Amino acid sequence: MKYFLLVASSLRRKKLRTALTMLSVAVAFLLFGVLAILKQSLTAGIDVADASRIIVRHRVSIIQTLPAAYEARMERLSGVADAMHLTWFNGIYQDPKNFFGNFPVKPEEFFSMYPEYVMPEEEKAAWQRTRNGAVVGRQLADRFGWKVGDRIPLVSPIWPNKSGGAWEFEVVGILDGAKKSTDLSGFYFRYDYFDEGRTYGEGQVGWYSVRIKDPREAAAVARAIDEEFANSYAETKAEPEGAFIQGWAQQIGDIGAIVTAIVGAVFFTILLVAGNTMAQAVRERTEEIGVLKAMGYSNGLVLGVVLAESFLIAGLAGGAGLGFAWVMTLGGSPVPAMLPVFYLPGRELVVGAGLVFVLGFLAGILPALQAMRLQIAVALRRQA
Amino acid sequence: MSTAPRNGVLVHIEGVDKTFRRGSEEIHVLSNLNLEVKAGEFLALMGPSGSGKSTLLNLIGGLDRATRGTVSIGGDRVDQMSDRELAGWRARHIGFVFQFYNLLPVLTAERNVELPLLLTHLSKAERRKHVETALHVVGLDHRTSAYPRTLSGGEQQRVGIARAIVTDPTILLCDEPTGDLDRKTGDEILSLLQALNRDQGKTIIMVTHDPHASHRASRTVYLNKGQLSAEAPE
Known part of the structure; x- marks a missing residue:
């Protein structure tokens, strides 16, 4: 010194x-x-990818849809604990520059499939009660100054509303992350509201998130899922969530x-x-x-x-x-x-x-x- | 290591050769040189340029090694010490005063003087006390916070002398301490060295070209063609 x-x-x-x-x-x-x-x-x-989750998409491309009925068939397979579907909604809030991911999901399965998201129980209950209820990540809510009770109109060029206008959502909960790296920029709303309101494609979904019983069996379960739907009009491609996300990231x-x-x-x-x-x-x-x-x-x-x-x-x-x-x-x-x-x-x-x-x-x-x-x-x- | 003078002799040099190599050529700077310096003596070492004065001073100060012969300071065989031992020995026993002062320009006068004390186990307060004393001895109490660039040549040399004496070394080795100063300032520096020799009993060996400076010493020896003599060469 x-x-x-x-x-x-x-x-x-x-x-x-x-x-x-x-x-x-x-x-x-x-x-x-x-x-x-x-x-x-x-x-x-990739870092937050859950080793016990598999992503199942259409074999041709992720923009091809899969039948919602696949969920029950996958859940019957040995090694699968639960399956939940998501769909790319592509809703636009006010201006296309205000981009964020928004997806119709099943509220009753969402938190068990994605335990990295946390939200107060009363807000979870409100989501179950509210047909057009949506939950938004904390970062997204902060970005637009949204709070519980706000009404959010989204226009989707992919999924027009039967009414011909914007889709109306009510914010019923704000998602927080169990980890610092949790993505809190998403917007999730009820699938039943979406399925009944869209002008076409009823019963079709984007992809599945599948929770498996033993992460060490991921490859075998993925293979079993693909075999289950082989030779159907909508064949699948199943892969671990980490590999799926890495594939996205490595596009650049x-x-x-x-x-x-x-x-x-x-x-x-x-x-x-x-x-x-x-x-x-x-x-x-x-x-x-x-x-x-x-x-x-x-x-x-x-x-x-x-x-x-x-x-x-x-x-x-x-x-x-x-x-x-x-x-x-x-x-x-x-x-x-x-x-x-x-x-x-x-x-x-x-x-x-x-x-x-x-x-x-x-x-x-x-x-x-x-x-x-x-x-x-x-x-x-x-x-x- | 004692560094206690034996029979009053502090520096004992016997049969010393120093040879430098320049390419394939060997240059004999010192040949079978003998010298004794008593404790408390003020010795002036004179000789023409290239005669080996600074080389001899470096051998005494343990900065260089003799090609052959014995260099003993107060009974310590300097020529047999390892580099590490020499460094420790120099820190305890030798104070150097250089012609061009060699102060660190980024440090104040007091920090320059403190440098040798960093090698001791003294506390910060004790170091400060020693520094104040040394700067007082050389008459620079009022310039302690000055940087070298703001000091005159004479003042810089005083700081150099304070740095050399702050550890209370056994010998002061001065390599042309007035060589870069005007006559008046040089005289002041020589008076200071004389006072250190007279009042504090410091043994001083001073290399100089200047006969006027050598008159301040108690003894003068001349180095010519690698040999010492008490008489000036023709």
Whole structure:
């Protein structure tokens, strides 16, 4: 600790150079943080995917519908605990830009199928009682300022209402998440209200979420479901929920690989910049290092002082970058429709802190060794 | 390690050679050199450029190693110490004063003076007390918070001397301490060194080109072609 002033004072030697180096390191770690947030947002569904759930869709495409009658047939299969269908409603609230996911579901099955959603019991009961009742995620409610009792009109270009107007819903509950990563941007309403009100497609649904008894049997159960409906007019494709969501996410590429590649390239560049700065700083201080050694500073201590300087630069700047990325998430998602789950996960902060350490070490070790090996007489003679 | 003078002799150098290599060429800087310096002595070391004065000073201070021979300070065989032992020994027994002051520009005068004390087990308060005393001795009590760039050359050298004496070392090794100063300021520095020698009994070995400076020493030796003599070379 008593050497801290000696270490810290070195940062004031070339203030502009130090500031620019720190800025570049900070920007690199800000980028790391932003990419980590993006990755988390795009793959949040995979993280929260329940291993005991299978998604069953039409074999051709998810936009092809399946019969609602499949539910009972699936529930009779060995290994299936429960099945619940969902349908893509594509309801528009006021303006197409106000995008959010909205789905007709069965309220009596919804919370047992998705235990990651929590809601007060009285609101659950209200949903059962209210034919046009809808429950909305907390984030979505906050986004539009909705509260229980509000009436929400949605127009669906896919599913016109028999009345020819907008579908009218009443908010009866607000969904919260059992986990931080739970997607709270959804809008769920009763299937019976939807099925009776639509102009066509009665008895048809989008896809199924199936809860299985033993997650280890997921592949076998999925196979059994597909076999059950083989050679029918609506054959199915069943797969674990995680794989299904990952398939969606990977439509824009392997997020993890993209993030790793970008962070790797930036990290390497910053390493070169910081390493060069450190080496330059040590070269400029050859005489001073010689003087410190002449006073009795051991080789090990000199190595420690120079390394500490590198760690200090990386720590301050990297910490600032990560901190700023974290602060960015405090206000919530700037584009909730696109990135409903928006936070910097703790594990990514730990990885970031690890990278700060690695950067500090790699940038400082060569200059530190150079300083350690410096011969005092040579250093002092250089000045003379 | 004792560093106690034997028979009053603090520095004992015997049969020392120092050879540098430049490519395939060997340069003999010191040849079979012998020197004794008594405790409390103020020795001036003179000689033409390239005669090996600074090299000899570096050998005494444990900054460099002799190619052959014995370097003993107060009974401690400096030539046989490891790098680590030498670092600790220098911290306890040697104070260096450099021609170009070699202060750290990013530290104030008091922080510069404190640097050698960081190697000790003294508390922060004790270090501060030592620093105040050293700066008082060199007459710079009023510039403790000044950065080197705001100090004159003479003041910077005073800070350099304060830094050299703050640990109360056994020997002060001064490498042309007035070489970068005007005559008047140089005289002030020499008076300060004389006072340290006279009043505090500090053993001082000073390399200088300046005959005027050497007159302040109690003894002058001349180094020429790797050999010492008591008489100035022709």
